[in-house]
Amino acid sequence: MESVSTNKAFGGVQGVYRHASAATGTDMTFSVFVPDHAPGAKLPVVWYLSGLTCTHANVTEKGEFRRACAEHGLIFVAPDTSPRGPDLNGNAVADDAEGAYDFGLGAGFYVDATQDPFARHYKMWSYVTEELPALIGEAFPADMTRQSIMGHSMGGHGALTIGLSFPERFRAVSAFAPIVAPGQVPWGQKALGGYLGDDKAAWRRHDAVALIEDGARVPALLVDQGGADQFLEKELRPELLEAACAKAGIELRLTIQPGYDHSYYFISTFMPAHLQWHAERLKG
Amino acid sequence: MESVSTNKAFGGVQGVYRHASAATGTDMTFSVFVPDHAPGAKLPVVWYLSGLTCTHANVTEKGEFRRACAEHGLIFVAPDTSPRGPDLNGNAVADDAEGAYDFGLGAGFYVDATQDPFARHYKMWSYVTEELPALIGEAFPADMTRQSIMGHSMGGHGALTIGLSFPERFRAVSAFAPIVAPGQVPWGQKALGGYLGDDKAAWRRHDAVALIEDGARVPALLVDQGGADQFLEKELRPELLEAACAKAGIELRLTIQPGYDHSYYFISTFMPAHLQWHAERLKG
DSSP, rough: OEEEEEETTTTEEEEEEEEEEESSSSSSEEEHHHHHHHOOOOOHHHEEETTTTHHHHHHHSSOHHHHHHHHOOOOOOOOOOOOOOOTTHHHHHHHHHHTTTTTTTBOTTTTBOTTTTTGOBBBHHHHHIIIHHHHHHHHHEHHHHEEEEEEEEEEHHEEEHHHHOTTEEEEHHHHSSOOOOOOGGHHHHHHHHHTTOHHHHHHHHHOOOHHHHOOOOOOOEEEEETTTTIIIIIIHHHHHHHHHHHHHEEEEEEEEEOOOOOSSSHHHHHHHHHHHHHHHHOOO | EEEEEEETTEEEEEEEEEETTTTTTTHHHHHEEEEEOOOTOOEEEEEOOOTTOOHHHHHHHHHHHHHHHHHOOOEEEOOSSSOOTTTTTTTHHHHHHHTTSSSBBOOOOTOOOTTTGGGTOBBHIIIIIIIIHHHHHSOEEEEEEEEEEEEEEHHHHHHHHHHHHHTTTEEEEEEEEEOOOGGHHHHHHHHHHHHHHOOOOHHHEEEEEEEETTTOOOOEOOOOOOTTTTTIIIIIIIHHHHHHHHHTTEEEEEEETTTOOOOOHHHHHHHHHHHHHHHHHHHH
């Protein structure tokens, strides 16, 4: 792991790091904020998964999470959203990936692709659930027995599916404007089809609503959704999560926030409340 | 004036606007955050002047000012740092301006240039002190009897010189890592020489330390400066402001913040304390 940049902020250190990932077979860049802490102390870890087109940089620059993380003593980790590289899987993939904002580069959808040519590098599930946690636990003052996960849009999908898949690992799961049922919406159908092919059982393991229908459980979910979000009705459809949680007995704190859109202006507004919610569960 | 974008944030509206400026003879873009407020209410205005290479966008995306502005009920205005245009003053200027980060585009230094070819468009003093305030007063729910000003680096220079020049207008003046004595440092000597020529009396009107030496007074100044700022010793030199304020009897609250650099990671950390300080003076 090499350090790309470190900047003091809110008493702690905002760093950006790069490492050669075995999971993706590419270099991967991620950011970590470590608040000021006592020597030898280990801090809980909040994972933040970003949305389509984003890298670690969007939330790092615009997410306004550092004040709350410093107050609560939380490490904040922001991975990238896909493997990246000029020749990734050859021209066929590079063309497709760079031509579409919702598939390929910046759009890994937090799955391990099984379809050629994506299967070689698009292993974001393994990267985010296995390889990067091991690195974080080694290289930072992280208490890996206290983790939580949140995300935005495609990253909200990632946070919900990973949180539902590892309920013993994540003490809190929340999302901003998540894709809750990728199997039922265009973004998700394109991505799951492209990465996983026709294996609908595999799709269900990467669909929060389907996971809940199939028995996955967490104590509670916190979701904020902008009421003026342009993707609300076609791609996000929080009512599907609401119905699944109601049927499963999962406490869902879903708020449609009037007038808010899909941007970091929305995310930054509600970031402190999410981190407060995470902190209560990470420290309790 | 046309709206470029508006986004709901922290209960208010973060807007970006563009207008044809008479002062600069170009289109100018700026951002304004207006917190939620009662119908008909008018809110105090905080001006934020940005540093070299910046536009309105840097602080708008990375400044983390909206939470505090929403709490205190403050409008936050962020102008651009120079006129902009592909053919600005012809190729001679465009070449120079685009070739240097510290002169020309993104580096107007908040002066009205008197030297050809800059004199035609580089009128940032008139733009920021006359034209844009008139527009803000007309187009936003702004109480122009309650204004304050802050800035970063070159914008800290702008905030200090404008605040010292209009003590009746600005109830609070603060800066992050300001250029305090442009007449004595390389950035400032290049800019003041280029825009104002050899007229050293004109230089002194755009130099905070010289203004204080020449009799300008404000009740107090708040300045935070990163101790690990790479520009501290050569370009910023806060000790010169400290000496001038001590001699003049101006209360200077200067803090060298250990470990902080020149970036928005530094600015965003101390932004809430600055806005608190402004709010106390705007509301008192």
